[in-house]
Amino acid sequence: MADEHKEDAVGESSVEKITEKPREEHSSSSSSDSDDEKTAPSSFKSSVYRLFGRQRPVHKVFGGGKPADVVLWRNKKISAGVLGGATAMWVLFELLEYHLLTLVCHCLILSLAILFLWSNATTFINKSPPRIPEINIPEDTVVNIALTIRFEINRAFALLRDIASGRDLRKFLAVIAGLWVLSIVGTWCNFLTLFYIAFVALHTVPVLYEKYEVQIDSFAEKAMVEFKKQWAVFDARVLSKIPRGLSKDKKKV
Secondary structure (H helix, E strand, C coil): CHHHHHHHHHHHHHHHHHHHHHHHHHHHHHHHHHHHHHHHHHHHHHHCCCHHHCCCCHHHHCCCHHHHHHHCCCCHHHHHHHHHHHHHHHHHHHHCCCCHHHHHHHHHHHHHHHHHHHHHHHHHHCCCCCCCCCCCCCHHHHHHHHHHHHHHHHHHHHHHHHHHCCCCHHHHHHHHHHHHHHHHHHHHCCHHHHHHHHHHHHHHHHHHHHHCHHHHHHHHHHHHHHHHHHHHHHHHHCHHHCCCCHHHHHHHC
């Protein structure tokens, strides 16, 4: 009887081992499948072309928070108010030919007159005078803005110096072409109109790109491939024949 019980136990243990092996194989295969499924989208996302080599969402590119919400029209009322205010300022200064100094003076005259009359009228109408808030600009904010502007100006000077040194012909041609285009645009409109166009583009282009991201990225990829082909031909026929700067020759000597 004891031998029979041992045989039954051995048989049951062997059956359990046999049944556990397929379970382990199935679990391992399912885990590998799930890992493949997880890695497949990531590899697919990394292989997808993004405009300007973008790796983050559009909202994160603009810094996130309220400024990005305004640019991407997350809050339509605020975005419409900002764009409407900019449009009103452009109409006021450009079409009506109003001047900034005149506008500031008229606004100050109107606001000071209203507050002065309101403060003196409260004694006759038995109401509390208006609460005029104290406005103080924090020192840290001014210092941070000044440091940021200083950093950007120094970086622009370093870029111009690098271009003028003759080290990178492609960057030189790109900057010259960009400045030439800006000079042509400057003949069509003044600085205020150009600033307004850039402001409107900032509040319309990103939201349209976010809406039609797949189509725009696909078109941009095709355009970039074609541009690289044309640039390779131009580099082989023209740029490769232009002699480099004298700095290399001096180093060889």
